[in-house]
Every structure is written in C-alpha cells, then in structure tokens.
Amino acid sequence: MDPSTLLYLPSHEWVHLDGKIATIGISKFAVDQLTDLLMIDLPEVGKALTAGKGFGEIESVKSVSELYAPVSGKVTEVNSAVVDDLQVLSEDPFGKGWLIKVEVDDPSATSDLLDRAAYEKKVAEEEH
C-alpha cells in the first residue's frame, strides 16, 4: 500500500478501500512506538465490526493497545501470517503486515477518517 493514499484513525489504524472491501492495518508510527511486539488478537472471519469500536488488541513488552475499527462491516479475511509472526507487521506495516479485510457496510462513511497529511500532523503533535 502507498501510505499517502490511505485513510487513518487518530489511534493509528489505516484503511484502504477498494470498492466494498477495506484492508485494515496499523501505521509504521504505531509499530515504532510499540516496538517489541508480543502477540495480536484479531477477530474471526464473519465477525461484524463497528466503526470506532475495538476489534482486537496488540500486546508489546511495554503495554497492551486496543485496535479500533476505521469502518463498519463484516470481517472477510484475517492475515494469519501476522498472527503467526509479528515480525511481518514490524517489517512491513503498510504491506505484508495488513491485519484484516472487511466488507464495508457503507463505503462512503469515511468522514471521521484522516488523510495522510492530517494524520502526519496529528503524529507530529503527539511526539511533542
């Protein structure tokens, strides 16, 4: 994925929309902040997600963080490569490290999401 074309939540999840199918992951900034990843909990295929609500959690040596859904919809695919080996997420958070795919209820419901510029601004503020 090209990070510049994705949409983001302030909590560092990204989403790529292709028609009704959304691919969801977490940003490189989030991965760098977490470091030392231990395990990830992702939903099962078929599970219904609600935008803004938690859909899983990721644990690092330092802390546990909830993952928030950028969109509402039904899980169609879970990236088992990441579940098996979090190194995949550490190395390629915008590519091979995607987390889940979702069939979106309403592909136009993205007004709460940030574009890359807005997300980068938010991250810059967080670093201060």
Next chain:
Amino acid sequence: MAVASPLKTPLFDWHQSHGGRMVEFGGWLMPVQYSTIVEEHRAVRERVGLFDISHMGRLTFDGPGALDWIERVTTNHAAKLAVNQIQYSLMPNDRGGLIDDILVYRTPHGYTIVCNASNRPNVVPQLEAHREGADANFIDRTLDTAMIAVQGPLAAAVVQPLFDQDLGAVRYYRLAMGRVLGDVDTVVSRTGYTGEDGLELIVPAGQAERVWAALLESGRAHGIIPCGLGARDTLRFEAAMPLYGHELADDINPYAAGLGWAVKLDKGEFVGREALRAFRASPGSTRVGLRLDGKRIARQGAWVLQGGVKVGEVTSGTFAPTLQASLAMALVETAAAEAGTALEVDVRGHSEPAKVVPLPFYRRPAAS
C-alpha cells in the same frame, strides 16, 4: 494544588539528542528507551548497559545524631553498617505499610539515603517529622548531583579505567569514594537493580555529561549501549526486585512482599514497629512468581484466581526477554502461594492458566 512541571536530569539534553524516547516518570522526564527494550535488556544481561538514574533521591546526613535519626525511620539495622558499606532498608509508616524502600550508604563522612524518585516528596517530610532534635545535618543532594548506573557482567571493566580506586576491593553492597577522569569527585557503589553485577556513580551535576560520555567511550569495546527505564523494569522484574507502587506500597506490609529479612524488630524503637510485629505473625498474603502458559501479559491489577475464586492480584507482569515467557509477580493468599500451585489470571476477560514458580525468575550465572 499547583502541578509542578517535571524535573530534568543533568543528562536530559543528551538523551533528547541521542534518540531517547522521553516519558514522565516519578516527577521527572526520563528516557524509556533508545533502541528497543529487548535490545537494551540483552545488552545488560550479556555485556553492559548505561542508565541515567539521576531521578533517584540522594539525601545526605552528617553529625553525631545522624545514625539514631535514620534508625528511627527505617526497619533495617543501620548501626550494623561498616564504613563504606550499603544496606537495603525500608521506610515504614506507622501502620506497618511502606513509605519507600531505600539504600542506606555509610560513607566516611556520614550517611546517604538513596530513595525512589516519586517518593522523595514523602521521604523528606517523614525524615523531618522524626528529627526530634537530632544533632545532625541533612541535605537533599538530588538536584546538585547526578547518578549513573553501569550494569552488566562487564560493568567493572568499563568503570575501572576511569576510576582512581581499586574496584576489586568494592564488593557487593560496598562503596568507594574517589575520582573519575582525574578530577571528578565520585562515589562508586556496587549494588544494582538488574540482577547483574553493576556499579553506580554519584557525581556533581555539572560533570554528568562528561562522565557519561567517558563511560560510553570506555565501554565502546565492550558493546555498551545507553538503556532506558523500560529495560530497567524488565531487568529488575526478572530478578524479582520489588518496585514501589507495584510490589511495595503504603498498604503492603514487608512480610507479604517477601522483605521481612529487612525488618529488625529487636533493634530498638522505630516507626511502625508494633504494626510490623503483628504483620510478622500474620502477613495476610505472600509475593509469588507466576508463569503463564500463553503469551498474554498479566499486568498490574489483574486478578489471580483459583478455581474461579479470587485469591490475589498481579503486582507486575511482563514478557521476560531472557526467559522468553509471560511472567508475573502477584500478592496471593498464603494458602495459594506454594510453588507448583495451579492458578488462573484474568487477563482482560481471558482466563489464562498460570503456575506458581520460585522467585527470582532469573539468577545470574555464578562468576567463573
């Protein structure tokens, strides 16, 4: 109440300009990590790491009344200290809980108490409250000195070339006063908080950056790296060193925490003695180690259960980098504290099987 802005150590600028990720801790801005917690943890277990611990309180005492004053507010027997010796001790409240855990240094000039950063605002008033006309001077030296820890099996090899005293004579829980870099008055102690051999240097604040840089240079051939509070916590956790606010608190008694050895009830009168005597007879709970089957981490506050019934709470938990397992320390009912006991931990709604294991989780290999 006014909210004080966090304090900065004399090494703050260095941390910021060398990639330290700064967080507020105990009222100070401190580096939590420079690279990753696991990388810094491994450096200390296998080689050597450098820590800024200037946030810890350094309180010095001199005068003929200093010893009695310290004895009145601490549980261990400071009178047993030889010159240049250090003692782990506890500062109790009158209910038998703890205000802090401390180190008492006996120097050729008097005594120094090293306390936790976040507890210094409680330790100092407790000292003042129990001064009782003691013929002694007390100075809080925290802000005009810096404290640097060199931890790991190669610690002495890093420090010795810079120090004008023989570290071979500075055994565990001993100190030496001398000079580093030829002109910096320094107290070097051998205590540590990582489970490894280690040395701490107390230097004037104005010399901190110079000494820090010299230690990095001296340690370069040994693979030294700067380490943050994150690794300090995983290291102390594996070594089962208690951390105030976790294994120790104003409502946790030292017998429950496994620190009864640092309470000398027969040394004479001191704060909290009668309450502590009662806790010795029935501590109520016991600090244990837990090993979880899965990778989920049992963090502080997670309930420990036996057959679905709550028997205790986790005080610290992490993934132990050296042991590659999800481990926790917990305070549990004494009946559930025996090694091998099968328990469960409620990790955010997941019931995770766990087993009581002996502490410490990690013990360094005997010196060869």
